[in-house]
Amino acid sequence: MDRASLYFMDQNDKNTYDFDETLPALPLPTLRETMERYYLSVLPFGNAEELAQTRKAIQEFELGIGGQLHEKLKDRAAKMKNWLGTWWEDYGYHLLRFPLLPYQIMSMAAQLEMVGSPETPEYMLKGLARLVHHTMEFWDLTRKATIKPLSSGGGKIKYSSALYKRFYSTSRVPGIEQDHIEKHFLTTSEGRTPTHILVSAKGRQFVFNGVNDNDIILTAPELLVQLQRIRSIVDYEPEGDGVPVLTHDDRTSWANNRNRIMEISDANKEALRLVESSAVSICWDDHEPKDYEETSQMGLYGDYHSRWADRSSTLTSFKNGRFTFTGEHSCYDGTVSVSYATFIQLSLLECGEPDWSEAEQAKIAPLQEITFQLDDELRDQIRRVRKEVEQRGMDVTVTFTVFTEYGKDFMKPHKLHPDSFVQVIMQWAYLQMHNEIAPIYETALMRHYYNGRTETLRSCTAAVHQFLCIASNATTSGSSLAQAFRTAVTDHRRMMDEARKGHGVDRHLFGLWCAAYENKLDIPSFFDDPLYAKSGGGGNFVLSTSTLGFTANVGYVAPMTMDGYGVFYSITSNAIFINTTAYRDSAKTSARKFNEIFKESFRRMRVLLEEFPDSKL
Template sequence: MENQVFESSEERTFQYQNSLPSLPVPTLDESLKRYLDAVKPFLNQEEYQRTEDIVKKFEHGIGEVLQHKLLERAKEKKNWLEEWWLNVAYLDARIPTQIYYNFGGPGPYLEHYWPPKEGTQIERGCIVIWHILKYWELIRTEKLVVHRHGNMPLDMNQFRMLFCTCKIPGITRDSLDNYFRTESEGECPSHLIVLCRGRVFTFDAVHEGHILSPPEIFRQLAYIQKRCHNEPDGPGLAALTSGERTQWAETREYLTNLDPKNLGLLERIQSSLFVISLDDSSPYGTPEDYTSITKLTLIGDPTIRWGDKSYNCILFSNGTFGSNCDHSPYDAMVLVVLCSYIDQKIIESEGRWKGSDKVRDIPWPEELVFTLNQNMLNDIERAKERYSQQVSDLQLVNYAFTSFGKALTKKKGLHPDTFVQLGLQLAYYKLHGHLGCCYETATTRRFYHGRTETMRTCTVEAVEWCKSMLDPSCSSHKRQQQMLKAFAKHNKMMKECENGKGFDRHLLGLLLIAKEEGLPVPELFTDPAFTRSGGGGNFVLSTSLVGYTRIGGAAVPMIHHGYGVFYRIRDDRIVVTCTAWKSCPETDAEMLCKNLFQSLQDMIQLMATAHL
């Protein structure tokens, strides 16, 4: 993945969109077989028998009716899931989405040219912002290279959502506004928003047809910083985006009724390219320990993050960087690709700007000053207090395992991602003494507007292997055989999910059809086996491979007694972020991470001793 190609003049970024295949609907019997296989590890014989009976009844009864209706829907829509998924997975949520749904991650630039150094925030920041603007230009001109799986083009639609996108709170459901246009489609907003010490500023990133150079961006940011450091802090309106959604929708309505000018100011934030957060924190960070930086990207100062914005680029005071993103418009890989691009460009230019220092006569940044009354100021204070209280419960670690990485696992003929996933199953089993239902993100981007599918990694084979590892009477050879079986099963399931043959989204579709038709919820979904195996968003381990680059990420656990585990795999190391809630007595992110590192050692050791 080093020296990736980002630019192409051979083909246009979105040229294959309309020729991508529709998202398929799996057959009912296939999905139900896979579901039964997935619940098996969590049930005893009697419980399994009961669930099997429920599944059979569903298959030959209401399931058949729902499947027929789902197939009808799929005839009319190229992606039968898209709208449902956006609503059910994201926009219907009423809890604070900035805390519980957004994802964040550290910039990796400290690993080469930019170790933490006070006083470099704006000097480095203007270079990062310039690269982001160049990337926006690539998408605008459709020169961003089309992603492929083998020869097959993948869906690129999510890249339209990176810039000029914002979620708008609603009383019962939020909505998503996207103002991005390619050059051939017409005008696209080109202004940036800067949040600093509770204040909001804006300036245009394009002047007379050309994007601002790093020295010009430096001038704009230095002006904002100087003003904010010499004048009182602002009210911190952005903190309202971190609140409960209905509450924020009501407050936003009150704010726009207070003065019509306020709506215009909000719209400028919503339509902006992205948000720049000038953060006074100086988080410690090394290539082996990103904990402090990652934690601040995820749960830092809410007055300088616009929680509904598709992209907040965070510039810390010591020249380290991070991102915080609303999850509804796109999945993390979009940001990973952008940050890999920035990383590569910084390396190419040795972390310096080598172009002209000339600064054109561009307009100074403008402050967006909202009309607020005491009620509004009280709401902002309350939002800040609630946010602090909620995020103080998050435990997060982000460490590098440096004994080996994908070079060695591949040499042993083992898929690196599967290697980490099975290591995680073993780590959880050792720490908790029982299985953890686990969700790994699989991509369905080979289909039109495809996003993700759930891959349930706690298989019967993985469980057998974990048990063998803790059974002192089991030989190394037997353990290795069990491990290879678990690998084969995992790899087969991942392929199925990527080919549109997963079952979680399919079952969700059937449930939503039942709800839309006003039918009672089928017993399949109320059966304890459904929840116990992770269904309905109850996965104890919520996990994702962030990729094979230097870009890491993080999100919070899916449930209170769960973990969030996000990892990236390099040739010589595996970098893991693990999150848990402190108020849950049985989970411990630090311990799970340590156990995972030990499990990875045990697994590679097993491959050595069992003479492959």
């Protein structure tokens, strides 16, 4: 695995984004198919009376308003290559009013030690300069449309690259009732894109140009000079006004304060434009996390007075040389974050240490501090939000752990798909800890369709449910448990393949809800059926999960429910990297205890699979 083969297009290849136009349209299932799949998905969670009520709700919905709404989706699909359009971000994210951090943002620890880059206080500035340089390399590939589209199956299946355009120079702008995305990034063929880099620290913000007069990105030594200049200012001068803390308020309050900032002066409008459109956003954080778990925790917290939450991507640099990559989830999905993080790590590994002596001859680029004109009302608002953030504390617990006893090299010889293997073990661990079966979703990648994003796999399939029932029976033999596990893993993989073909449940149901909402119709009573929420619908999945692929890079978001978990993982040849999140104030959950049971369940299953091998292998 190297940068060239993964990220650099061949000279004969097309423009990166031309591939997107060749992708097939997002499939729209029939209403009958979705209702059948939906009913199967609720079976593990309902008793006979509840299931009878659900069958009635399905029938009434299908024969009534559901059929009418589906016709509207069919009309939409006839006119649009992706019938979901912007609904997913508009109504799945942008109507939410609670703060982005820590509740809606995704983050990951950079894990640079594995590629030989020191994460120490002494190396912090140099490490950051290297990260920013390679981040700008990724930016350059994106703006010149020469970044290779992600693919699978030996390059046979290409994935949409459209979301790369939201990684840079993009912000989620708050609205009184609904947010929206503002993308300032342009490819070379589209026009001139912003090239300035934003650095925030101690409540102050600075910008400088990330390219030289010849439009070539700055080298790491040149960036080091700029970073040293800013560091000398913030280390020896007073803290700034801390305007970024306003972005950590509820979205409506932040929208009101943002409007007030713009009303005060045109200079403030220009300051906002510089912040929200910068190519790269960097936050210097004075915390010193001692390991990757603390680094992960601080990815959602830290120096709020210096982090602009609305930015689609932010590189946070801690005082002791550790880093996190943070993303705004409505702008893009975790696969984009992993693609970027892997590029950074490979770049550090392959490009080697810069010649730092070049910094002595580096041309010094102009440095501008961004300032806002504030009135007493806004100063009061800054104090209020800062106090509220401090009082709230770390109400989302983030853990980072690595299971090192085996990985995909153990799973594959057993003919068990690694992702499905982890999914079934995870549900088993939850059952052991809480003595119940959890409604669970796993993200299914849909980027092989035009402007595709994700589908939901309701991961407690029929065979997984059967395995969990067998596992909860103390009289079950080891051979029966091992066989049920194999069947569950195979069934999960089959259902994941179906979901990725567009044969899921939740995006279609979401589309039907959106069709009612946009046409100002009453939301159908179908969505009030108790088993809809009990099986996870409407944002009620107790286990919200996703695989980040087959590198060591793993990230996380907050759980979907107060008494739920977020479980995110990546699988390498000999290890499983796991981020688990839980709410501090839940009386039910414990992320650390869950991790221990999770890892012990991997150990138990290895013993069972080796003791009772599949006779077909």
